[in-house]
Amino acid sequence: MPYIFNLFSIILGMIVLLLVGCDYKSSDKSETTLTSSHSLVHRSEPLIVEITGSDYQWQLRYPGADGKLGTSDDIHAVRHPHVPVHREMRFQLNSHDYLYTFAIPKLKLNELVVPDLTYTLEFNVDEIGKLEFRGDQFCGYTHPELSGILIVESQEDFEAWLKTKKRK
Numbered sequence: 001m002p003y004i005f006n007l008f009s010i011i012l013g014m015i016v017l018l019l020v021g022c023d024y025k026s027s028d029k030s031e032t033t034l035t036s037s038h039s040l041v042h043r044s045e046p047l048i049v050e051i052t053g054s055d056y057q058w059q060l061r062y063p064g065a066d067g068k069l070g071t072s073d074d075i076h077a078v079r080h081p082h083v084p085v086h087r088e089m090r091f092q093l094n095s096h097d098y099l100y101t102f103a104i105p106k107l108k109l110n111e112l113v114v115p116d117l118t119y120t121l122e123f124n125v126d127e128i129g130k131l132e133f134r135g136d137q138f139c140g141y142t143h144p145e146l147s148g149i150l151i152v153e154s155q156e157d158f159e160a161w162l163k164t165k166k167r168k
Contacts, residue, residue: 046088047062047088047089048063048090049091049092050069051081051091051092051102052095053093053095053102053135053146055096056145056146058081058145059078060076060077061075061077075165076165080148080150080151081133081148082153083152083153084152085126085153087124088122089122089125091123092118092119093111093113093118093119093120094116094118094119098115099113100112100146101134102133102134103135104123104131104132104133104134104150127152128152129152130149130150130151132147132149132150135148
């Protein structure tokens, strides 16, 4: 009986998160996007980072020199996202396998990530520093690889970090 109650609680929680925390949008018939916007500063070109939950960890993908995701020069990293200070950011969250949560409490960002859907978090950070982010997977176990640090740094330090990832 406790198993059924826990499963019911998880499903109810997911429904509430979907209904309360997201605006439903569909820009084209092949892709469904759920958006939570927490934008502080609007720029014409936000930096887009794809963050994918896979095997209980976050896979990160940044655009390469061409400025586009999904091309051969993309830059890959794991777990700890780096972002430049004072830059409009757009995290595109998705999952290859399980239901995940992704939250940055200090920025009041929280999103449920469901396989085969893309969720967008938009934000800007005005201070250099490190912010805790939390992730989890709805299986009842803790996966420490899903939590980490969002590193906010100067544009120069961010570009230097990207160069270290290109060499790998």
